[in-house]
Amino acid sequence: MTGEQRVEELRPAAPPRPLNAGPRSAGQIVRRLVVYSLLAVLVGVAATGVAGLLGLLLDRDTLLAGDNTSSVAQYLAFTLIGGPLAALLWWSVWRRLAEPAERGSLAWGLYLSAVLIVSLIVFSSALLEVMSELIDGDWNGPRCAIAAVWAAVWVWHDQSWRNRSKSPSRLATVPAVLGASFGLILGAGSAIATLAIVFDAALVRLVGTALVEGAWVIGALQSLIWALGGAAVWAWHWYRAGARTSSTAFAQVALVVLGILGATVATLGGLGMTLFVLLRLAVDRTDPLTSILAPLPVALASAVIGGAIWIYARAATRTRPAATAEAAVLATSGVSLAGAASGIGVIINSALALLATPLAGDDTRTLLLGGLSALLVGAPVWWFAWRPYGRADASRQSTGRRVYLIAIFGISAVVALITLLVIGFRLFEFVLGGSEGLIERVRAPLGLLTATALVAGYHFSVWRSDRADVDADADAAQQAPPERQRHISEVILVTGANSAPLVRALEQATGASVTVWPTQGTAVAGVEPAAVVGALDGVTGSRVLVVATDHIDVVPLAD
Structure with missing residues (x-):
């Protein structure tokens, strides 16, 4: 279900609460807070246990016996105790979500938002770390296990969030906005790091002196993996999950703070540092050339990436x-x-x-x-x-x-x-x-x-x-004298004269929509707009019939 489809449903007015509804309502709030907090803890415990066991299997340098006995015992306890308890509590919660009050509770929206953003951060960071290390020829089995398990947690809760009958009625778009914000921060920071490495390598060729040691290609590719991952996370939540079309105050604040304020800081900071380096190259060469040029790669990268984000956010x-x-x-x-x-x-x-x-x-x-x-x-x-x-x-x-x-x-x-x-x-x-x-x-x-x-x-x-x-x-x-309040929504004008001046005058005087019904025969001359407008004095009603032929008649119509 796309973001456009995930619109909060209009609920009918709640019936009057009985006199003893206060304690019951407070008890329901406390129950939900306890249940959803406990569920979040159990999901985290179970995911940690499963990820730990899977990580031991995927790690080439780890044996399941010997020095890892304590770790295996801990992971088994988390999995075999926390997992069934989390499943049982989830089953109970899922059944209760058939009730409108449960689905519309704030605790359900908070729980989904928290688990979705935490699982997204954990699994995407672990996955990107594994992919970046593979470029250098290293295999990280434990991080791969963490990525797989927490990705499953994220998919599970994402499907619950998209469920038509069980999705939260409150805070419905918060997970999408949080995910887009995380992807933007991750992607922008990694893109700046990638461009900085590339610009640094270009300066090395121009100056002939290495500003940093080591092979730049590996570092650039690893940073590029993180940049592409962050961009993918942002694009998924911005377009697919509906953050782009969200009209909530939280979404507007996130757009202004990250897309405008943060991007402006990066852009102006980068431009200012770039100009400072150029001025130093022109009139102040007291320091070595490598020292003067050292801030330039990061400054240029910040200006480019920040400027691109600012332009897009400003258009949004x-x-x-x-x-x-x-x-x-x-x-x-x-x-x-x-x-x-x-x-x-x-x-x-x-x-x-x-x-x-x-x-x-x-x-x-x-x-x-x-x-x-x-x-x-x-x-x-x-x-x-x-x-x-x-x-x-x-x-x-x-x-x-x-x-x-x-x-x-x-x-x-x-x-x-x-x-x-x-x-x-x-x-x-x-x-x-x-x-x-x-x-x-x-x-x-x-x-x-x-x-x-x-x-x-x-x-x-x-x-x-x-x-x-x-x-x-x-x-x-x-x-100023008070204006007449006509409260007229629609005017039906019956006339044989040139109707354009009459329509303009009626629209300006009443603000209502004007529908013209022309009469047959020859046009009637001498119908003044001021006279037509004056005939509406004291007339009220949402629909009014105005007959402007050889005389002017005004008839209020029933709604």
């Missing part, structure tokens, strides 16, 4: 509710703002270092280049995301924008408080006889404090401007 947010698209914009704006502000703070720090002793200013050029890189990458992205001079008036009244501005205030206050404490500590330390100069002591926190003050000052002015606009709109709404 356009099909979601307006609040999700706005949250994506605010997340991008927040990350880029943090990068630009940190760049300003580092630039101020390096500028103050020029006033310190020459010994303290030895690393000023490198520090300045780091701040410029962060500012040059973060500021343009923030400008295009935030659009300080191009935002619509409606966006100024949105809840997401207000929350964003308040969050900026809160973070700025915390950072300012910490930096003030650090500056005060450094000042008192200098007065009490410190050896370093005053500027050298306070330049780093002072740069951060200046950047924080700039960010807080700008966003405070935006917040005040938004409040003024909202208050002005509220005053205008109070002073």
